[in-house]
Amino acid sequence: MSGESVPPTSTSPTRARQVRTAMPEQLPPWGVLVLESHHAPDFSMQWREHPFVKLVYFLSGAGTFHLDDRPIAFSAGDVFVIAPHLRNRICDGEGTPSSLYAGCICENVLKAEPVTAARIASGKLSGGNRQTHFVASKLRRMVYTQNLASSSCGIDMMIDAWRLLRGVTDYDCHRKAGNIESMLEPIGVEQATDVGIVQQYIDELQTSFLEATTLDAAANQLNLSRRTFTQLFRELTGTTWLRRVRELGIEHAKKLLQETDLPIASVAFESGFADLSTFYRRFTSMVGQSPAAYRQQTHSNV
Structure with a gap:
């Protein structure tokens, strides 16, 4: 390579x-x-x-x-x-x-x-x-x-x-039919109740967060209303869908910053962020320091 x-x-x-x-x-x-x-x-x-x-x-x-x-x-x-x-x-x-x-x-x-x-x-x-x-x-x-x-x-x-x-x-074809979200892969919904369906989604989000697009898309994937999905997600996790997706993205970014020499722009992309400025802002807000400072600190502690 x-x-x-x-x-x-x-x-x-x-x-x-x-x-x-x-x-x-x-x-x-x-x-x-x-x-x-x-x-x-x-x-x-x-x-x-x-x-x-x-x-x-x-x-x-x-x-x-x-x-x-x-x-x-x-x-x-x-x-x-x-x-x-x-x-x-x-x-x-x-x-x-x-x-x-x-x-x-x-x-x-x-x-x-x-x-x-x-x-x-x-x-x-x-x-x-x-x-x-x-x-x-x-x-x-x-x-x-x-x-x-x-x-x-x-x-x-x-x-x-x-x-x-x-x-x-x-x-x-999907765009003309107004059915963009059907392009997204449905996750399994074997559970019989809404609570079970959302819990399974939460469990799988740990590794599928990079494919999370919007709250509405997530609710549609599970065939739930936005209100029902939002309420159950908060009850089961104690936080909002968007906050959880961002937390998982930042945790993945921290791992990449610690363990690789990837450029920060690549770390942002591979952690689910569409642009570098948003990544810097979210990372600094949630971690308390910039990605570059975090990388320098973790590498100096090794």
Whole structure:
């Protein structure tokens, strides 16, 4: 997962490992991989083709994404889909090197969903913030699963890859039908009572918080009214849904700050925050110090 890299400068508070060339895309046996890449100011990418679908989420930066003979401008928050065997390359703008996450899904995985695979079209997604947030939440979940490296990692990554592709290809249909939330995967609702249903949701939220979107979406997933869900959630947890999701995100961020050298922008993304300023504000409010100060303190105590 390493290209030609440059060490982080001593003035960089996030200690990003920057690359000058595109990273190699070596997929594991199960055929699904998420890469994280931070470009140096002199980053240069040669044309490449790959035998898999790739979804690229730009965390920061700006420039031009060339898909064969189509140059398409990109900026932070944009998502691109690249079909297998399509020539492509990224050209960062001057002074705007990009950071990105790339989800790679091999053709063997696609064969299990031929209808979905046939609907994959290369280009920049145009579904707006809802679509971007959906892709970002799935990529976050895949990064989380990949880093756990559990015995079920391969299966879990393939399941998430199918969900991601289905959401991308079906999005316009759902949007036109006014049924965006049906793209979100329903959780199990075996419990017979509303209390049991919400308790199961709370238990699973410990690992699924990265996919939490809105309170209304959570209530809809459980087929409960917003009022019933809100009341039961507070009774069972002693706090609100939003507060609990934020707490779980901050706890995950603290773990990443303690145990990794990920750039703070990446920590924010992988903890479920859409922008860096919100992450800094929430983290400082809940922890009592900035992410950079927290990382420095925990590392100095080791």
